[in-house]
Structures are given as structure tokens and as C-alpha cells.
Amino acid sequence: MEFSTKADIEAPAEYVFDCLSDFQSFEKAALRRGADVQRVDGNAELGLGAQWRAEFNFRGKSREVLVELIEFQTPELATYKATGQGIEATMRVELIQMSKDLTRMTSTVSMEAKTLPARLLLQSLKLAKGQIGKRFDGMMVDYGRQLEKRYSKIS
Template sequence: MKFSTKEDIEAPIDAVFDMLSEFENFERSAMRRGAEVQRVDTLSAPGVGMMWQVVFDLRGKKRDLEIELITYDRPGEMVFECTSQGLMCLMSIECMALSRSRTRAMIALDIKPLNLSARLLVQSLKLAKTSLTKKYKLRVAEYAKTLEDRYNRTA
């Protein structure tokens, strides 16, 4: 099951990619929402091989998630592989310069079930795909707006 959207951001591609690569901000954001996030690699700079262990509650159950950065091609693309109980997700973020001060970000999430219970979960998600896609696009648009605002405050 795949979700994808694209957003145009009023900022140069390097600035957008740098903001998207501020992984510490994402870690803190997840922690504020109640997740336990632990970085498990030893890399000092962003790059392939970065890994996180994440534990969070979802619908009354504790969920474990392992996230690995498998592609890091500055300033064009990042791909994350996320594995959880029975699910594997690939999240790709591609940036394309439209002009000196405008960047298009294409963000895709591909969810694949690995066992029967995960297959049932994905099947139920497919029934709500229209509303989930709307929410996904709205959240990405909101985040793109925050990136624009951050860039404008620092520029």
C-alpha cells in the first residue's frame, strides 16, 4: 500500500535538504509525543547506516520500530527502511530544485505486510485509503509550510 504526495517549498534545495536532515529534531518531536527513541549507530554525520530503535504505544499496545537510513544522496534523496511486527515500510524523500529559491519535495510511504496479521491490518487500511491519503497529504503540506517558515526566519 503506497501513499505519496509532493509539495513545493519556497526555499533553496540545500536549505530544504538540510532541514529534512535534522534528525535530532525528529527524535525530540517523537519523544514529546510519548515515544522512546534511541539512536543505535555510531555515525557522527548524517549518512547511510544511521539507525534508530523506537518504542511507542498505539491502540493500547507497545510497538517496536527499527528505522534505518538506507539511501542518503545529498541534496537529492533519502530513503528510510522501517521494520515493525510484521510490517516493512519504505519512506522516500526526494528533493528537486525548481528554481534557485523553490524546491519540490516528493514524499512516499510504501507499507508491505510480512505476515498474516499485518496483511489484515493493511487490508483494513485499504478500506480507509481515501481518508488516510487526505490526512497524509495534509500533514505533509503542513510540514512543508513549517519548513518555509523556518527558512524565512533564518534567511
């Protein structure tokens, strides 16, 4: 199953990429939502092989996911692989500089089930794919607007 969305952000690609690479802010946001996120690779720097372990509740059950940065090209591409509970997901975020202060962010998430319970979970998600896709689009557009506001304050 795959979701894809595009959002145009009124900020330079370097700025958007720097914000997308600020994992400490993502970790804090996850903590505010009740998830526990910890860096597990032992490196302080961001780069290929960076790994995080996340624990959160989903559909009434505690879930654990290992996330690894598998592709990283400043300032245009970051790809993450998440594995856990029989599901393997890949998230690819690509930035294209449209003009000096306009960046197109394309986000794609693909999920694949590795076990029967995971197939059942993905099947139920497929039934709500339209609704989930709209939420994904909305989240990416909202994130883009937040980045625009932050950029307008510093420029």
C-alpha cells in the same frame, strides 16, 4: 499499500534537505508525542546505515520499529526502511530544485506485510486509504509551510 504526495516549498533544496536531515529535532518531536526514539548504530554522523529504534503506542498496543537510512544523496534524496511487527515500510523523500528559492518535495511511503496479523492490519488501513492519504498530504504540506517560515526568518 502506497501513499505519495508532493509539496512545493519556498526555500532552496539545500536548506530543505538540511532540515530533513536534522534527526535530533525529529527525535525530540517524537518524544513530545510519547514515543521513545534512540539512535542504535553508534555513529554520530548521518549517512548510509544510520539506524534508530522507535517505541510507541498504536491502536492500544506498544510497537517497536527499527528504522535504517538506506539511500542518501545530498541534497536530493533520502530513503528509509522501517521494519517491525511483521510490516516492512519504505519512505522515500526526493527534492527537486524548481528555481532558486522553490523546491518540490515528493514523499512516498510503501508498506508490505510479512505476517498474517500484519496483513490484517494493512487490510484495515487500506479500507481507510483515502482518509489516511489526505492526512499524509496535510502533514507534508504543513511541514513544508513550517520550513518556509523558518527559512523566511533567516533569509
